[in-house]
Every structure is written in C-alpha cells, then in structure tokens.
Amino acid sequence: MGVCIGDCGAVYRHFAKHELVLAFLELREHRWTLGWIEAEARARGTTPEAQLFAIFDVFDEWFRSEDFEGCSFINVLLEMSAEADLQRASALYLKNIRSIVGRLAEDTGLRDPGSFAHSWHILNERSIVAAAEGDVEAAQRAKSMAQLLIEQHRG
DSSP: OOOOOSOHHHHHHHSOHHHHHHHHHHHHIIIIIIIIIIHHHHHHOSSHHHHHHHHHHHHHHHHHSTTOOOOHHHHHHHHOTTOHHHHHHHHHHHHHHHHHHHHHHHHHTBSOHHHHHHHHHHHHHHHHHHHHTTOTTHHHHHHHHHHHHHHHHBO
16 A cells, blocks of 8 residues: 555645545455456356355465555555545445355355355455464465354355
C-alpha cells in the first residue's frame, strides 16, 4: 500500500487518496479475488469441496512467493481507521470472499453455509496474518483445520 512509483504528490494533487484506494480495492477484487483465488480454486478442484481446499493450496503458493505482502483488504481495513468509506469498502470485499466460500459450502451440501463461510474465512485471514509473521506453512496448517470444520458442518 505504501509504495509509490514516480511523483506521488502529483498523483494526490489530482486525485483524492481515498478515491485511489477505492479504485485499487475494486481492481484488487477483480484481479485477486475473482481472477486468481476463485478461478484457481475452481480450476484445481473437481468438486466444490475440493475447490474449498484448493483455496489453501493457492494461498500456500502465494505465501511462498517473493511478492507476498499480505491481504490488501485486511491492510486497508486496519490501517485506514479514519476513512470510514475505505473500511466499508474493504469489509464489503471481504464479505464477497465469504460469499464465494458460502456458495461452495452450499454446493458441497454443508449445514449452515453462512456460518461455515465465516469460520472458513477466519482460517483464511489468520493464515494470511501468520504468513506475514513468517510462517510459510500457514496455509497448510489452516487446510488441516479446515477438514475439521467441514466435518462439523456435514449435513
């Protein structure tokens, strides 16, 4: 978030910082959430349940990459406390991620897909934080816990 190439002052003179961040978050959802995480999970898993687990495989690769910087949505949510519209936008994009998980849970036949999606998302988010702390095995640890969560929600 803090990287600026060129004259950041010139950019901020023409655009409000929060407008730039909102545009960045929208682009991030299209490229990262939909274009990468969801697309890769669907491509890697032959069933909705396998697609849920594939999310952690994608995370595992992400956590091990040199350009891993954590989750932009979480970062903005926590860092922009003075900007309520940015927090709302970040929360909305995080909710959209939970919606994807909820649909996969429903397609898997799990009980209470909404509650499942919230719990699953806690595993996702915490694995991101753990990876940012240096735990490159965080996605695989979360994947193991995810199996227990699925068992709890089987119909």
